[in-house]
Amino acid sequence: MFDLEQAIGDWRQALVSSGVKAREVLDELESHLRDEVDRQVRAESVPEQAFEAAVRQLGETDLLKSEFAKNRGLLAQDQLKQMILTLAGIPTSAPITTMNTSPSTPEPGWATYLKGAAFTMPALFLWTLAAIFIVPKFQQIARDTNFPTLGPTGLWNLSHVTIQLTLFVSEHFLLIATAVIGLLILLEWRSAKWPRYRRATVGTGAFLLNSLVLISIFVMLLAVMVMAPAMAHRMQ
DSSP, rough: OHHHHHHHHHHHHHHHHOOOOOOHHHHHHHHHHHHHHHHHTTTTOOOOHHHHHHHHHHHHHHHHHHHHHHHHHHHHHOOOOOOOHTTTTTTOOOOOOOSSSSOOOOOOOOHHHHHHHHHHHHHHHHHHHHIIIIIHHHHHHHHHHHHHHSSSSHHHHHHHHHHEEEEEHTTTTOOOOOOOOHHHHHHHHOOHHHHHHHHHHHHHHHHOOOOOOOOHHHHHHHHHHHHHHHHHHHOO
């Protein structure tokens, strides 16, 4: 008697033997195969005939292997593009596929969170250094040069907000980190739709955090440039 699950397992093993080894790709192909089998069965085909028709629809093992080989260069380009965008802090949720099929399954949660941590840690490290070394010096210089009345009001207000935000994050980092981790755990546990938006959300968060740190440091640098003439005059 025909065993559909056994047949699908053998078909998948044949793909592995032919060189298709990525688990995500195998899962995607199996999903397409099962969908086609279901469609064939609904069209009143018996399971064995439905399976054979689905395999023909997807392509024989050698044909699939050839298709993956042809698209390997394109896949490498897509991966390089994704890496450059991620390093730049630009979120992107476009899936990388190796053939013309529907979007692949969501990226594993551990991979998304690992990447997010990798691209936010440098920003958090710089922000911590700024809070410990730069902000106290900046505040001292601002007092010595009477910057609140010396510089443009808008620049002082922006600098003040930047300093307060930097100090707030550094002082309450553990509480903020705990809240964020707790929220992510809750989403993973309770939201069935979260995996679909996980990668884009984490990428956007990393982008915003990096942008905020860069803006904060730029504002303080700009304020120091405005205070520089008064500092030079005071030293004379």
